[in-house]
Amino acid sequence: MEKKPHRNQYEEPHFTCVIHYTEGCEKYISEFQQKKVAILRKHLELLNPAELEKFCNMLEEELLTKDREEQS
Numbered sequence: 311m312e313k314k315p316h317r318n319q320y321e322e323p324h325f326t327c328v329i330h331y332t333e334g335c336e337k338y339i340s341e342f343q344q345k346k347v348a349i350l351r352k353h354l355e356l357l358n359p360a361e362l363e364k365f366c367n368m369l370e371e372e373l374l375t376k377d378r379e380e381q382s
């Protein structure tokens with residue numbers, strides 16, 4: 311049986327926004343993504359093999375969960 315929230319119960323706010331892309335924005339998006347990849351690569355190179363294996367398993371599980379949610 312699903313419990314209904316009390317009418318005065320706090321609810322987390324949900325925000326939405328609209329992103330407007332302009333000409334040439336692909337360059338800035340690409341640069342931003344490259345910086346994120348460089349930071350991640352730097353941290354991954356510091357992991358030992360056991361930590362790297364654990365990270366890969368965690369990432370794979372997260373991607374599988376996300377894929378299942380999108381399909382349902």
